[in-house]
Amino acid sequence: MSKITRRKFLAGSMAGGAAIAMAPTKKAFGANLEGFPDGMGVLVDMTRCVGCRSCEAACNKEQNLPEPNKSFDDFSVFDEIKHGEKRRPTEKAYTVVNRYEPEGSEPVYRKIQCNHCNEPACLTSCFVNAYTKTPEGAVIYNDKVCVGCRNCMIACPFSIPAYSYSSAINPIIKKCIFCYDTRLKNGQTPACVEACPQQVMVFGKRKELIKIAHDRIRRSPGKYVDQVYGEKEVGGTGWLYLSGVPFQQAGFNVSLPSEPIINNVKDFLAIVPMVLAIWPALFTGFHLLATKGKSHGHGDDHSHDGQEEH
């Protein structure tokens, strides 16, 4: 892994901005990503979820996230609406559970986190290669490399990546990492999965989970809609969902293509070199403002960065 820091990157891009702008964007990634047949995933069976938020509490603890605004047994969060939308994962909460009230049915709860796509749009859209899809199936990121450009935030079809502004000069991406460094790489069940009292989630090889999911549908046809969300969407995701109500009624985007987002992102990436041209100046400005009269310590060490140990 190259030890490029944000500042070195900026210095480099100032010196050689034109060269970077001309460099080909990553077309090779799609091909790389098909090589993980034993990738792990999680099957989320929403018919079992009771909205207890134990999974949110477990993630907070496992990932050493900051104190939440409200206790994890405070169910008023289900009524929160921001910018006309229900809660989404943030830099302080890598997973959130939302409540939906489909007509003529009991409320349904949906746990949201990174879906660990087979061919992640976040990864493809990142021009500094901060993201990695590990053979175990996790999509992780190196926050020492991230420049906070937010391409991934725009590219992700599930609105997952969030940004930490706790360090004004070094905003970095924050999202669910499938408990990669503490659990997944040792073959262990993620913290949120283990904490759930209802076994809403099963952890295992993605291809086995797909079989289990279809078995459940076949055994209880009245209970489920006949679809495993994530089996095909955007080229397949590691985290898969079963539902008792049509997926759009539980807030899912049902208009996603079954091909990976890569193709669309390529168009989007075309505008990146243009942006790059103005960035160095912009960031230098921010940097000078932010560090005016302050020492240089970034003071924001992200201990759960799986890539650092490589």
Place this chain on the structure above:
Amino acid sequence: MVNTGKKFMAGLAGLIICCLLMMNCYAMESYPEEIEIDVLAELYEGVVFDHGLHVMMTEGCAVCHHHTTGTPVVDSYCAKCHTNEEPMATVSCKDCHSSEPVTAGSVRGKDTVLFHDDKPDLKAAYHLSCLGCHQDMGAPVGCQDCHARTEAGDAFFHSGQFAPTGSTGSSGH
């Protein structure tokens, strides 16, 4: 020789049936009034489950015990195979449902009985069964309605004495 064998087998079968019937009566008449469920206690205290009360309120043991107690099977999925209503040697939840969290590998790998795959682990077996019925029957459904939270639980949920001290500001721009 063949005849003797047949007679012996018939006698043996009869004996087994008698034993099973006796066990059936035995199983039906003597069940524990209270069961302490504490194998998984950590964030919550154990539960002293009023088994007697629930026996009175449910229509048959099979509502919870599937096909193991000798009363008519209610779950149509179990009933595909278990129609003979024979009581089994093991009836308690923990004898069949693993206290280890299940994974896709353990769900499909270990149990040799094909239709017993995808079996919930013990924690889920309790919650799916208890909470599912409590929801249907309008019985209490709050976590602490059944088990009091421990101090470790309060810390885990950032609640009680560990509640957030004040709004830490809005997040997510």
